[in-house]
Amino acid sequence: MPDSPAPAYTYKPLAGPEDLALFGAPPVFDTPxxxxxxxxxxxxxxxxxxxxIWDRRWFTNDGPLVQELEHRLSEFLDVPDCVLTSNATAGLDLVMHCLDIRGxxxxxxxxxxxxAHLLALRGLTPVFCEVGADMALDPADAAARLxxxxxxxxxxHVWGSPCDIDALQALCDTAGIPLLFDAAHAFGARHNGHPLGRFGRAEVFSLHATKAFHACEGGLITTCDAALADxxxxxxxxxxxGSDRVECLGVNAKMSExxxxxxxxxxxxxxxxRxxxxxxxxxxRDGLAGLAGLRLKCPPEAEDNNHHYVVTEVDARAFGLTRDRLVALLTAEGIWARRYFYPGGHRSPPHAAAxxxxxxxxxxxxxDRVMLLPGGGAADLADVAEICRVIRFIAGAAGAIREADKTG
Ligand SMILES: Cc1ncc(COP(=O)(O)O)c(C=O)c1O
Known part of the structure; x- marks a missing residue:
């Protein structure tokens, strides 16, 4: 029998705050x-x-692999047009340009x-709106700012969950303005049984390396508007x-082979x-079940979420420690939990000044309460068990940790 592979971490006993890396003990994981x-x-x-690609010496400029990927994505997402770009930000910028969005x-x-950045760079004014209970744009708040x-x-479509597409479409139809979706997180998810990609005037997915489906870097614009796709x-x-015929303004936002x-x-x-x-x-979900003050966001089955994001909300009072303290404790253990999208666009430079x-x-x-944990298809289930053990220990030791924090 071959030896089973050595665990990538040492299982360390956790009895009191002194066992935590933030208080000087070795971390649970020696690599983040x-x-x-x-x-x-x-x-x-x-x-x-x-x-x-080497044999063809065709490295970029609408090569056969870009064409094949666009074709296969059209089939996969059941949407007439897929336009690949160098990244999602450039893709959304192109949509803004082609639709001649102003104001x-x-x-x-x-x-x-x-x-917000690309809007400001285009000379447009970002108008920041509130979230609804689903963490996505609240249509009623958007209506009030129209x-x-x-x-x-x-x-x-935050964390890959469809936002309130129908209410937003109704709002935009009444106002006579285009509705666009940032679908950066949402590859593979469905709304009313249909894959995201065909809603609004266009949707833009990010194919950045950290996404559920990626091309190292890349963007994907999907649309049912053939003229817009052209x-x-x-x-x-x-x-x-053609080789020397320029039809309109444009930039270099091509995807390479x-x-x-x-x-x-x-x-x-x-x-x-997935x-x-x-x-x-x-x-x-199993490992954190019943833990007071830490709620895991669980997308409904019907939306077929790609489950790439492990999103929790920390209620500092019920958990016994603030979200930021928990993030610091976990990070010291090699668990690089992250706050998101902190502090919000309207409080981020340079938009805060405006x-x-x-x-x-x-x-x-x-x-102030969202915390993402290491997840996605490349995460290790043994790591997840260990991460849940550490979080449960921290929750149980919250009072002792607060005391230890006071004494420095
Ligand atoms: C919600 C959201 N929108 C847009 C982007 C930008 O995507 P890209 O890096 O492909 O430009 C990201 C990237 O992480 C994102 O998370």
Whole structure:
């Protein structure tokens, strides 16, 4: 019998605060466990595609692998047009350009900062809105901030859960403005039984290495608007329609063949990735069950969430320690838990300076209690068990930790 592989950590006894790394003990993990460790697909399949790229000497500019990936994604997401880009931020920027969006754009404050940045860089005004109970853009709050200057709404499917698509579409239809979705997290999820990708005027997925489905770097714009897709294809390649014919303004937002090869290999692996991520999420659900003050967000089955994110909310009073103290204790153990999207777009430079009076209490409270744990398809189930053990110990020792904090 071969020896079983050595565990990547030493199981350490946890009896009192002195056993925690923040108080000088050795950490549980000697290498960090990250939120969303990147998936590494089958190497042989990837290498075979790289060999073909070398033989063809066609490295970028709408190569055969980019075309194949767009075709396969159209089938997978059941959406007429898929346009691959260098990243999601560039993709959303191209959509803004092609739709000639002007004025103010409504977006949730509780989202990744890239959207607010690109709006400001385009000379548009980001108008930050509140979250609803689902952590996504609250349609009623968006409606209250809509003005004659509003040019579009960009809503995020936070943590891969569809936001309130129907209410937001009704709002935008009434206002006569486009609805766009930041679907960066949401690959594979469904709304009303249909894969995300065909809602609003366009949706934009991130294929960054930390995402459930990735191409190392990359973006994916999906749309049912064929004319928009044509414009996007021109605009991602400097506006060129032929070798020397320029049709319109454009930038370089192309995806390379190397990135497309990674995307194709990961697309083949996606069903297994999603299954592994579900198992990781379920292990956290069991491991943290009944723990006062720490709530794990569990997406409803019907939405077919990719379960890539392990999202918890820390109630400092019930848990006995603040979210930030818990993050610090876990980080010292090599468990790189993260707050997200802290402190919120409206409180982040440089947007905070443009919104000095803006108060979004629900967003601010959320930013102060969300903590992500290492999860996704590349996480290790034995690590998850150990992470839950550490969290349970910290919860039980919260009073002693507070005392130890006081004495320094
Ligand atoms: C919600 C959200 N939107 C947009 C982005 C930007 O994606 P990209 O890095 O592909 O530009 C990210 C990246 O992490 C994200 O999480």
């Amino acid at each position: 466990r990250h939120v969303n460790r990147p998936m590494a697909p089958d190497r042989a399949a990837f290498d075979a595609m790289i060999d073909d 103010e754009v409504l977006l949730p404050s509780y989202t990744f900062i890239s959207t 003005t004659g200057r509003t040019g579009a709404v960009v809503a995020t 414009q996007l294809r021109l605009a991602r390649n400097f506006g060129f329609s 190397l990135h497309a090869a990674m995307g194709l290999a990961n697309l083949d692996a996606f069903p297994a990735t 299954q592994a991520a579900r198992a990781v999420h379920a292990a956290y 919104n000095p009076e803006l108060s979004l209490p629900r967003t601010e409270a959320l930013c």
